[in-house]
Structure formats: C-alpha cells, structure tokens
Amino acid sequence: MNRRISKSFKTIFKSLYPNFNESEIENSEEYFFFILSNYPDKSEIIQLKALFFIFSFKVRTLIISDQNISNLINKLQSSNVETLRKLGFSITALFGLSTARSLSGEGSVYKYLDYPVYKNSKIKKRENSIPKNLEVAVIGSGAGGGIAANLLNQKYEVGIFDKGHFPNGETNNETFGYHNFYETNAIQQTRGYKVQLLAGMGIGGGTSINWTTSLRTPDNILSEWDALTQQNNHFNSDSFNKSLDYICQNLNVDETNNKIPQKEIKLAQGLELNKTSYKIIPRNTKNNDCLESGFSTFGHSDDTINSSYKSWFSKDKFNEENIYSNTHVRSLSISNGKATHVNVEHNGQSYSVAVEKVILASGSLNTPKILLNSGYKNKHLGQHLKLHPVSGVAGKFSELQNPWAGSMQGIYSDDHLFRKDNYGYLLEGLPMHPSLFFPFFPNNQDNFGDFISSYNYWSGSIVLTSDTSSGSIINKNPQHLWKYNLNNFDHENLLHGIESLVKANFLAGAEEIMVATSPTMHWKRESNEDIESFIGKVRKVRNEPFRILLGSAHQMGTARIHPNPSEGVVDLNGKVHGLENVYITDSSTFPRCSGVNPMITIQAMSHFLASKI
C-alpha cells in the first residue's frame, strides 16, 4: 500500500512543484508520510490513502495525463461539489506543508528562500517523582494555569502537571518547534471547515510560543460578558480591571517594547492610505532592544519574553521541583461530587495523586476532554468553541520585506472590531514563516520557480475574526476531535477584512497580491485586471467549506462561565457546577470570544478567579 501511495505522491508532487530535485522530493515525501501517520482524524487519512492508492494504477493515465494533474487539482479546488473541493484542498494544503516542514529540520523550500536553517536540537526531560498527594493540583501551565498556580502557591501546597516539555532554550527550527511545543504537531484541523488548530504544549503553554501580542480586553467585550451571564458590572468592573492591570504590570506589557518590523512597513503605509487607522502592538517583553529574530514561536522561550514560565514560575516565586513536566493528566477520579485523585501518565506509567483541589487549565481543546474522561456531564462542556478564525493576504513589493524577521507582530487595526452587533475583526501583521505560508497559499506556482525566488519580497497580513460561529467536540474517547463551521455573519466580516487588506497592499504599491483561498486568488499589477474587479471576485467568494483557508491560534469558550448550570459549566467563581473542589481558569471559561488576542484576557480571568479560591 505504502509503495503505491509513494508513487502517487511523487507523480502529483512533481506536477505541482516542478523545481524540486529528487532529494528534496524525498524530503517532502518523508514529511507527507509523517502527516499520514500522525494526523489525529484517522478517517480522513483512510480516505486520502485510498485515493492515492487508486491513483497509482497505470489506468489512471488514460483519464488524466501527468501534464494535466496540476490543472485537475485546480479544478477540484474550485468545484461546486464539496467532496471534490475538499480533495483539492487537502492535497494542496498537505503538499504545501510537506514542502515547508521536514523531519531533518530543513524544509525543501528553505534554500530557495534563503531561510535560516537551525539543526534539530535536544529536549532535556526533567525528572521530578510524581507526588502521592497534593493540596492543589494545577493541570496545565499556560496562560490560565501559570498565574493561578503562582497565586495559590502563596496559600497552598501546589503541584503543576503539564504534558509538555520545559522550553529548551535553543533556537529551534519550525518542524522541531511544532513537533515538541505544539498540540498534535500543529497539523490538526477541525472537521467541517478544516480550520488548522495551533495551540502551545509545554511549560508556559501558549505563552512560551506565542507572538507576544498583548491587548487588554475591550470594555465592550466585558460588558457583553456581563450581559451573557446576567450580571451587572461583574466583568466590566474595577475588580476585573485590577486583574488586567496586575497582569499587564507584571508582564511589562507596553507598546514601547515593539517597533514596526520591515515586513509590516508596507502594511502600515497601505492602511493609512486606505484611511484605516493602526496602532503599535503592546508586547509582554523585557524591552525592545532584543527584538527576537522571529523564531521565538518555536519554543525558543527567548529570555526577554515574559511567558508564564518566566513570569510566574521564576525561582523566587515557584519551586521548580513542583512542576511535573511530560505528565499527561488523563482524568480525575470523582466521588460524591468531589475530585479525589488526579490520574496521570508519566514515562509510560500511571499514577493516581490524591488531591484536595483541582485547577483545570489545559486550554480550551483539552480541559473538556479531561472532564469528559472523568465522567462529568454538562451539556455545555466541549460546546461553544470559539476560534477567532484567521485568513490572510500577501503582497509582493519591489523592496525586500524580510517576511519572517523581527518582532512577530508590529501593528494592528481595530477600526472594525465592533463592526456589527459587537462583532467584527482585527487586522494584524503576520510572521511569514514557510510553514505558515505554503499550506495557506498553495497555488503560487503559475511559475513556482519565480515565486520562491521572490519570497523575501512578499509581506503577509491577517484578518482575525471575532466569531459568533461555534464549534464542538466529537467525543470519541480517547481520541477527541473538533468540528467547526463558519456562519454567514462571520464570513461577511472576514471578507470585509480581506478586502481591506487587499486595498492596503494595493495602495502601498504591491506588484502582486494573493488571498488565502483555495485555489489561491492572485492579482498582478502587470495584468489587465484592475484591482476593483479583483476585489469584486474576492467579495463573491461563497461561504462554503474549503473556499477560504482558515487557521486558529485562539481557542476559547468550551466550558463557559454562567451562574446557572443549565447555561454554563463553571459558576462565577470558576468552580465547576456540581463539583465541590474543581475549578477552571483557562480560555475555556470565556462567555464569548475575547475579540482581541486572548493571552492577557485569559491571565486576567485566571487572576480574577484564582484570587477567590
């Protein structure tokens, strides 16, 4: 079977990417097989394998010649039949990823882009023997777990369990970073609209790999949280604002820690010309002298970045002996409405740790799984998944853009954050690392050779949609999956944002513009197509799966807060309804999405809730 799949891979790959030599093709193929073995949604892989198997037989050439494969895939991507569109989308996204990532650390495209190569580094596992009992077990050491553990440690004997590693202090390459510091190797997509899910995994969770954009929760959002939970000035209150202040001060959040990187200067100019305002992004870093090289998102944990690991677990604040890394929490033992034990796996062995209190902070994708595996039931658990779905636009300029280098994100525009009924979008810069680019702009090969040699002249930007759409868990213990569909309201906001970015790129002088659709929409100044007619086509992109390519780095809302157990999973103190001693302090508590990048909001929520425990 694998030999046949390999044969099909090579045939299709060569037709899509004619520039690669044999060893580069093998390099990409190796990664392709890695995806086939590790992609969490096994049924999708079975279908793909079956198709590749059939495609490998010679009889196929009677219907599709090798020369026509690229055209055929393009047609599949544009098809009105959803299954065919999905096939075209899956092949191009997978192949795009396989050109950028590699198990050796050097993606096949790297040398064409002059992209820096960092060797696969090492992970040193730390061995702390698992305790027999704890007063408080915090599960997850990220944005929601870090500050909670820090605060509770002042009152209780706290132990933190995290299934990931400590940051390794190295500059890691993309693949090594995604494989060691991200959930599911950062290859998982939802069912439905196939949104790619990026979430941190390791000590510090998302805060050890994220892009350091540090925005306070807007008052409008806090007021809506109040309305949704039938409160008056509970979230939009002095108390919550004090939590925000506390977090921002401790993380040194400030816009003076940022400056507009080369890759976003054109975006800033274009937005201004399009009469869209923009602001410098405040960051949670030490200062702006040490703007990282763009690689902190691969688990580097740059010493200048105030991650949870650095801020809340520093040696003077938390005893590292009580941080249990590489320790996977499978479930809680619950008896008479109380969690009695946390059941963990460490180095292939199972342990049961007796506990008095449990703080769940494993992130929106994992907190519901632990509760479901523990037999806890609430109809809102694993529902209302918000993703801040993101899509992108890239522009090619005559000046060098250094598209991945410098501060991860320099500017944002919130002009349309509350465009309709308190929902809208943010526009932000994008660090255009190859793995973030090639799967989202897969059809850049009308002359692929020209395209890759001009990569450093491209600059990327994103629309981050505040979503009213909701995803939900597909509960298939032990392998839980997620599904997510985008509604028309959100689609319309997303398209509005994309249009705004296309205009900004055009006004800033872009020679070419690409939009992250399937197939990639591509405008060239030298062509006869005027920009208005291109924008007209963008506006007409239908709200159907596999038309706009979507990613998510912000998952929220899967155990939402509400005083009434029939409306939410945790009460206003973050305590799980019906359980005496289990609390949730992470992004899953959000009553609606935060609208802005959520790290600061999550930490403030955690501070707000944990202060009462």
Ligand SMILES: Cc1cc2nc3c(=O)[nH]c(=O)nc-3n(C[C@H](O)[C@H](O)[C@H](O)COP(=O)(O)OP(=O)(O)OC[C@H]3O[C@@H](n4cnc5c(N)ncnc54)[C@H](O)[C@@H]3O)c2cc1C
């Ligand atoms: C690439 C990327 C860039 C981002 N950039 C920004 C940004 O610039 N600004 C911003 O505001 N937000 C950003 N975010 C989002 C932000 O980092 C997350 O929303 C935030 O970290 C989520 O906090 P959390 O506490 O809910 O979960 P996390 O921070 O993800 O922490 C969850 C932790 O739980 C652990 N865990 C999970 N399951 C288990 C288990 N069963 N047993 C033990 N441990 C477990 C995980 O290993 C992880 O460490 C970014 C996210 C990504 C992925």
